[in-house]
Amino acid sequence: MPAETDSTAEIVVEVRNLHKRFGAFKAVAGVSFFVRRGEIFGFLGPNGAGKSTTIRMLCGLLAPTAGSGRVAGFDIVRDAEKIKTRIGYMSQKFSLYDELTVEENIDFYSGIYRLPKEKKLERKEWVLAMAGLRDHRHALTAELSGGWKQRLALGCAVLHEPPILFLDEPTSGVDPISRRQFWDLIYGLSGKGVTVFVTTHHMEESEYCDRLGVIYRGELIALGSPRELKTRHMQEAVLEIECERPNEAIGLLERLPDVKEAALFGKGLHAVAREADAAPAIRAIRAALAGAGFRASRVESITPTLEDVFVSLIEERDRADAPQTEVHR
Amino acid sequence: MSLRRLWAIARKESLHIRRDPRSLGLALGIPMLMLLSFGYALTLDVDHVPFAVWDQSGTPQSRDLVARFRASRYFDFRGAVENYGTLEHQIDSRDACLGLVIPPEFARRLDAGRAAPVQAVVDGSDSNTASIVLGYTQGITTAFNQDVMLAQVRRVTGTVPSPALDLRPRVWFNPDLESRNFIVPGIMAVIMGLIAALLTSLTIAREWERGTMEQLISTPIRPAELILGKLLPYLVIGMLDMLIAVLMAVFLFHVPLRGSVSLLFAVGGVFMVGTLAQGILISTLARQQLLASQVAMISTFLPAFLLSGFAFAIGNMPVAIQIITYIVPARYFVTMVKGIFLRGVGVATLWPDLLFLLLFALVVAGAAIRFTRKHLV
Numbered sequence: 001m002p003a004e005t006d007s008t009a010e011i012v013v014e015v016r017n018l019h020k021r022f023g024a025f026k027a028v029a030g031v032s033f034f035v036r037r038g039e040i041f042g043f044l045g046p047n048g049a050g051k052s053t054t055i056r057m058l059c060g061l062l063a064p065t066a067g068s069g070r071v072a073g074f075d076i077v078r079d080a081e082k083i084k085t086r087i088g089y090m091s092q093k094f095s096l097y098d099e100l101t102v103e104e105n106i107d108f109y110s111g112i113y114r115l116p117k118e119k120k121l122e123r124k125e126w127v128l129a130m131a132g133l134r135d136h137r138h139a140l141t142a143e144l145s146g147g148w149k150q151r152l153a154l155g156c157a158v159l160h161e162p163p164i165l166f167l168d169e170p171t172s173g174v175d176p177i178s179r180r181q182f183w184d185l186i187y188g189l190s191g192k193g194v195t196v197f198v199t200t201h202h203m204e205e206s207e208y209c210d211r212l213g214v215i216y217r218g219e220l221i222a223l224g225s226p227r228e229l230k231t232r233h234m235q236e237a238v239l240e241i242e243c244e245r246p247n248e249a250i251g252l253l254e255r256l257p258d259v260k261e262a263a264l265f266g267k268g269l270h271a272v273a274r275e276a277d278a279a280p281a282i283r284a285i286r287a288a289l290a291g292a293g294f295r296a297s298r299v300e301s302i303t304p305t306l307e308d309v310f311v312s313l314i315e316e317r318d319r320a321d322a323p324q325t326e327v328h329r
Numbered sequence: 330m331s332l333r334r335l336w337a338i339a340r341k342e343s344l345h346i347r348r349d350p351r352s353l354g355l356a357l358g359i360p361m362l363m364l365l366s367f368g369y370a371l372t373l374d375v376d377h378v379p380f381a382v383w384d385q386s387g388t389p390q391s392r393d394l395v396a397r398f399r400a401s402r403y404f405d406f407r408g409a410v411e412n413y414g415t416l417e418h419q420i421d422s423r424d425a426c427l428g429l430v431i432p433p434e435f436a437r438r439l440d441a442g443r444a445a446p447v448q449a450v451v452d453g454s455d456s457n458t459a460s461i462v463l464g465y466t467q468g469i470t471t472a473f474n475q476d477v478m479l480a481q482v483r484r485v486t487g488t489v490p491s492p493a494l495d496l497r498p499r500v501w502f503n504p505d506l507e508s509r510n511f512i513v514p515g516i517m518a519v520i521m522g523l524i525a526a527l528l529t530s531l532t533i534a535r536e537w538e539r540g541t542m543e544q545l546i547s548t549p550i551r552p553a554e555l556i557l558g559k560l561l562p563y564l565v566i567g568m569l570d571m572l573i574a575v576l577m578a579v580f581l582f583h584v585p586l587r588g589s590v591s592l593l594f595a596v597g598g599v600f601m602v603g604t605l606a607q608g609i610l611i612s613t614l615a616r617q618q619l620l621a622s623q624v625a626m627i628s629t630f631l632p633a634f635l636l637s638g639f640a641f642a643i644g645n646m647p648v649a650i651q652i653i654t655y656i657v658p659a660r661y662f663v664t665m666v667k668g669i670f671l672r673g674v675g676v677a678t679l680w681p682d683l684l685f686l687l688l689f690a691l692v693v694a695g696a697a698i699r700f701t702r703k704h705l706v
Contacts, residue, residue: 111336
């Protein structure tokens, strides 16, 4: 678990009622939040929720349709070019030059960021060491594995030591070990005071963040630390059930009055109780499973995972949106 | 503007070029190939015109007339025919472009001092060639007439009168009237324009297509640094193309280079910058490689080929078209290249054209910078 950030630290990213519309499509619809210096702020949401659009508006790559925001003290509409001197950005798609070598890509970006000569060499060696590419500096970038490419892209994005770093799904498509290594690098940067704004749709990854914003259909539906999300947004008890034939048992559980919802989870089931007290639901589930002949090895209350919270938040939102969608049709 | 950034872009771009030797080969090979094929194939000279004769007279006089045609370098004798049918067949099959029909009474009429009709059948399917052939034919018959008349006068008076008008033609700049001498410098300009715009039309669009542009515009880079940095390495290639073209013109096609070589390359550089910038502007607006390269090709090659005056004289075009030619940069470049090559003139004569080219380069490069957006969408 990352350390709690200082709640008095300066706010370095702030947006108010941010909107972005592409034709009739509302990609971002009224998002407001702030990020403090040194925080790792995660933007969690399914594909198409508006994560990339938001991050691009913060980096000065897209002009918002409405709303305002400041990054590093600069207005995201009027001072987009000034923002670009203070940030590092890693787009979702790998965007270094495949036909250049590792070293040439680094040299190119240190030229673009106008690093002084002595600094340039020092930063290059730092990036090569950080990305584990010391022995591959003359390799063509196209030949690198996904994890290496991502670490090199991160290195090029932080060559100029920006105080704020924007990462758009940085670990999509890399193996779990590379993902872990990548997060170690992010922690390292965060430890040096760099503010990190990262989008993801990995639950596991979002646990690594200090604070999270959950975005769905262009709207921010929850905001807080992973722990806050799990407690504040999940007031009902979550139960873990290990039993025989869980895919059949799920129907039985969903009909119980003490169970709000049930879902397959790993080899077993997760059920959300009606109340914060787990005891009545546990008794009802045990009785129902025994009565129907499913042998249950475990039925107990657990701390909800972020996935439980995420699924529950999204279902809540879908239930709230459903009547409106009907009207639109 | 930061020279560091401009240099970083230029260096990166030249690495792209180096890593893609096939494109570099094309960039240098295509101009050579085009210059070779145009230089040899695109000739406006009409000579060695094949002709056939139906000599029904068969006299010394008629043979004298035919001999004059055979002796001319403009005509090639393709044999005698015995009737109209064969003559018609020879012209249909393009074995002959000119058919001379000398009637039986040819010599008799000449001796009697009366006009002797001689028929010349010309293949008019290529009107330009036909009118030139007629001109040659008239030239030969005029000389024949003059000789006959002089002979008669001498017979009567015993002296040879001097002609009233004695024309002494001197053709300047291209004394042998070799069309290659003005085609080659002109085609050089056409090729350079085409290649330059094609080279750069891909550069910005490629970055958009591959997604590398998104990373680039998230940095503090300025549009001018990006555009000029991209232009620089292609300017080197373009000037290399020009060097090859000039060497081929001088040593392969033996086109006289009478003016200043350094002025020629300076003018080429200005033209190159404008056309490279045009390619970049197209690339910036299109954001797609295929579209950009097609627009670049059409927007440079067509006007340069048709409206630059490299082969088709602008003065003969309708006024509306003539006005359009003023916005074709190749027009000024062709004028200057021909001027430097053939007429050996300098800045004192060419400055208005140079000024227009400079203006074009500035406006187009400015537009490319202006339209470079550091925004997505």
